[in-house]
Amino acid sequence: MKSTDTSAGAPEQSAGQAAAQTATPSLSYQIEAIAAFLKDAGEGVKASKNDRVALARLDPDADELTTAQIAALTNAAQRAKLDTIHWSVDRWRRWAFIAYGIALAGHDRGAESGGIGANFGRQLATAGVSEARVTRLLDARGTVFFQLLRRVLRLLASKSVKPNWVQLARLVLNEGARDDKGRRIAEKTRLDIAHAFFSAMPGESRDD
Structure with a gap:
């Protein structure tokens, strides 16, 4: 956490710099990141092949996500810098559909x-x-x-x-x-x- 005591030697940040650090990544960035994650997972590079398999087999019509699917989606979301902490169940399902769709048809x-x-x-x-x-x-x-x-x-x-x-x-x-x-x-x-x-x-x- 940034110190508010400027006498402690911590450099001050402009409002623009602070906003840039906390800004939510664009949807474009998030989608490209998930697509890259799935590509890496397919090759077993910087991601587990099991994650791609779990998302590709996801059933969007199912009432619940499996533990493996939640783990895979969480890993993809972390790559995309998505704030899953505040997601509702509906939000989880929508992003699960997106990840499934990219795994199925590409991007x-x-x-x-x-x-x-x-x-x-x-x-x-x-x-x-x-x-x-x-x-x-x-x-x-x-x-x-x-x-x-x-x-x-x-x-x-x-x-x-x-x-x-x-x-x-x-x-x-x-x-x-x-x-x-x-x-x-x-x-x-x-x-x-x-x-x-x-x-x-x-x-x-x-x-x-």
Whole structure:
């Protein structure tokens, strides 16, 4: 803890420096860190292969996480500098879904252009996901949304198309939010995904 007694020889910090040290890492940093953790775990480097196995086998629909899954998610969260101490059960489940999704389908932010990475909507189009399926996904709410998203992730994995989890996590973390800010983030993310998908579709949908 920083001493408040400047006569003790401790260097003073500006307000900006103090804020920088305590600032919460960006969602982009957190997702990239979890993706790197899972890559390392898959190779058994700086992380246990058991952690990747536990997260890849995670059942998002299960009522409870196993001890191995909690341990793996905790290790991933520590790498991403996530503050798990204050997480609710719902928060644990949402981040568990994100870690599971990255383990299942990978993560590809894409080449950045003006700070904007690859759009999940364009990635859905690239994978040949049908308009009907995308419409059902984006119109769904609550438990149904997560069930449909899990199926879409499996489809993307089968087509070797990695989703942009920096964008997708915004929707996963804010779906069903009770506060206005969370609802706005979820709705804006849905609009961005839908716009990118329909803009990228060349013609009739391809899968059903």
